[in-house]
Amino acid sequence: MAFISTGYNPKKPMENRISDLGPKSYEDFYPPVIAKNKGKWSHHEILEPGILVHVADSGDEIYTIRVGGCRLMSTTHINEICEIADKHCDGHLRFTTRNNIEFMVDSKAKVEPLKNDLASRKFPGGSFKFPIGGTGAGVTNIVHTQ
Numbered sequence: 001m002a003f004i005s006t007g008y009n010p011k012k013p014m015e016n017r018i019s020d021l022g023p024k025s026y027e028d029f030y031p032p033v034i035a036k037n038k039g040k041w042s043h044h045e046i047l048e049p050g051i052l053v054h055v056a057d058s059g060d061e062i063y064t065i066r067v068g069g070c071r072l073m074s075t076t077h078i079n080e081i082c083e084i085a086d087k088h089c090d091g092h093l094r095f096t097t098r099n100n101i102e103f104m105v106d107s108k109a110k111v112e113p114l115k116n117d118l119a120s121r122k123f124p125g126g127s128f129k130f131p132i133g134g135t136g137a138g139v140t141n142i143v144h145t146q
Helices: 031-037 076-087 108-120
Strands: 041-048 050-055 061-067 093-095 101-104
Touching: 031 050, 031 061, 031 076, 041 093, 061 108, 076 101, 076 108, 101 108
Parallel strands: none
Antiparallel strands: 041 050, 050 061, 061 101, 093 101
16 A cells, blocks of 8 residues: 555544645634633623623633624725734734624723724725724614625
């Protein structure tokens, strides 16, 4: 058998298998506080429109700032989103099912600088690129069928 020299065991074909098929597991990309507390969250609160805190049973907290997104984004816009996540959130963010963007930070001290940065970014016409909101009794993106 040609594969025996490589360590392949035909009785256990999946053992030590290396594959580049498919994407990496999404769990590899969790922020550390979420990975540590997965499934162990006691509650969450909406601190103000678009800003939530999730509290784990351990007492760990993660703050989420939700901003409006659009269904079709340019690469320039996505690069700006990634730049914000790298600057404030250790590179972590997520997209909601309604195409909003959630920036996640692990301390309350990081919330205000992130809010200020998001509020300072505007389109040439003057509207906010990243309007904060979409939680609680607020308006979120309307997503519909084509």
